[in-house]
Amino acid sequence: MPRFFVGTSLTPDDIMQLPDDVTRHIQVLRLQPGDSIVLFNGDGGEFSAELVEVERRSASVRIREFREIEVEAPYHLTLAQGIAGGDKMDWLIEKAVELGVSSFVPLTTTRSVVRLSGERAQRRHAHWQGIVRSSCEQCGRNRLPDVAPVREIATWLGALPREAEPGEMRLLLSPRASISFTALPSSPPPGRVTLLIGPEGGFSAAEEAAATSHGFTAVGLGPRVLRTETAGIAVLAALAARWGAW
Numbered sequence: 001m002p003r004f005f006v007g008t009s010l011t012p013d014d015i016m017q018l019p020d021d022v023t024r025h026i027q028v029l030r031l032q033p034g035d036s037i038v039l040f041n042g043d044g045g046e047f048s049a050e051l052v053e054v055e056r057r058s059a060s061v062r063i064r065e066f067r068e069i070e071v072e073a074p075y076h077l078t079l080a081q082g083i084a085g086g087d088k089m090d091w092l093i094e095k096a097v098e099l100g101v102s103s104f105v106p107l108t109t110t111r112s113v114v115r116l117s118g119e120r121a122q123r124r125h126a127h128w129q130g131i132v133r134s135s136c137e138q139c140g141r142n143r144l145p146d147v148a149p150v151r152e153i154a155t156w157l158g159a160l161p162r163e164a165e166p167g168e169m170r171l172l173l174s175p176r177a178s179i180s181f182t183a184l185p186s187s188p189p190p191g192r193v194t195l196l197i198g199p200e201g202g203f204s205a206a207e208e209a210a211a212t213s214h215g216f217t218a219v220g221l222g223p224r225v226l227r228t229e230t231a232g233i234a235v236l237a238a239l240a241a242r243w244g245a246w
Contacts, residue, residue, distance in 0.1 A: 002029060003038040003046070003140070005133045010039055010047050015062050023059040026051070037061065040136075042144040045069060071140050073100030073245035075188035080105040080156065081232060082199030085113040088229045093128055093147075097135035099236040100245050103146040104128070107153045111201030121150040153207055157214050164215035167191030172211045173235065174203070175225050177218035181238065184219070188243040197232050 004022045018026070031037070033051050039061070040046040048064040079101045083089055093104060106128070108115060116124055128147045136144055164170050168191035171184075196211055203211070212218060226234060240246055 001036055001038050002026075002031065003040065003137045005137055005144070006039050006041055008041060010041055010063055010066075012047070012063055012065055015052055015060055018059045018061060020057075023054075023057070026054060026059050027056075039063065040142045042136075042142070044142055046142050069140075069142060072143060073102075073240065073243070075193055075239075075243055075245070076102045077193040077195060077236075077239070078103045078105060079232060079236070080107055080194060080196045082107050082109045082153070082197060082203070082228065083112050083114045083116065083150070084199055084228050089114075089128070090131055092229045092232055093131050094135045095233050096236055097132055097141065097145055098139045099233065099240055101145050101236065103148065104132075105148045105156060106150045107156060108150060109153045109199055109207060110204045112199045113201075114199075116150045125149055153203075154210065157210050160214050162214060165191055168215075169193045170196070170211075170214070170216040172196045172203075172208065172216040172218045173198070173221065173231055174208055174218040175220060176208070177220035179217060179219050181219050181221055181235070184239075184242070186242060188239075193239075195232070195235060197228060197235075200228055202228075 004025065006019060006022060031051055031054060033054055035051045037049050037051065038046050039049050045066055045068045047066050049061040050064060051059065052062050053060045077100065079096055081092065081104065083106050084092065125147060132145055132147055167189050169189045171194065196216055208218065221231060221234065
């Protein structure tokens with residue numbers, strides 16, 4: 001059944017006009033009055049709804065019942081990702097949503113190919129938020145992962161407490177790490193998990209040292225060096241299998 005995100009409160013039995021972007025999507029799908037759809041607003045759960053009217057520039061629905069459906073992972077994981085070039089970042093965010101990430105922090109690093117600032121960074125941030133919404137519509141999540149504004153890695157690290165809180169886990173992917181991924185616990189920690197991954201060229205030695213001084217543990221993924229977009233998805237999938245998100 002088609003699912004759509006609407007950023008407003010939803011009340012059973014109300015008739016409401018749908019946002020323009022949802023209306024366009026409905027028209028593309030050639031949905032008609034009487035068709036059933038699902039709406040969610042990111043606060044948890046979802047609503048069944050029935051299309052009442054579909055016009056050229058507008059569409060309205062009658063909201064039906066609320067369903068307490070949740071498909072979130074049993075842990076809170078923040079992906080702090082060095083910004084990748086081309087469409088890699090878009091692809092990575094889309095797949096990470098499907099794999100249960102709770103929030104994203106896009107980072108500019110020493111070796112970043114892409115540099116974002118000012119209005120360009122704001123446009124990219126809005127674009128990534130749109131990808132998150134679309135991915136949630138597709139995969140069945142009813143809570144939207146947060147996307148932080150683009151930040152320099154030094155600024156982001158400086159805003160973190162120097163030491164991790166009890167139950168929190170901070171992981172840094174590094175080909176130079178002496179600790180293997182297989183050494184991680186078999187169950188999720190009680191606190192938040194932060195996964196820090198570099199861009200195409202990886203982190204500099206100084207950036208890795210700064211991360212470890214802020215409580216990050218360097219973890220390796222074996223003898224092969226993975227691309228940045230591969231590393232993130234591989235770890236998220238492995239953690240999902242290891243920590244019961246499947």
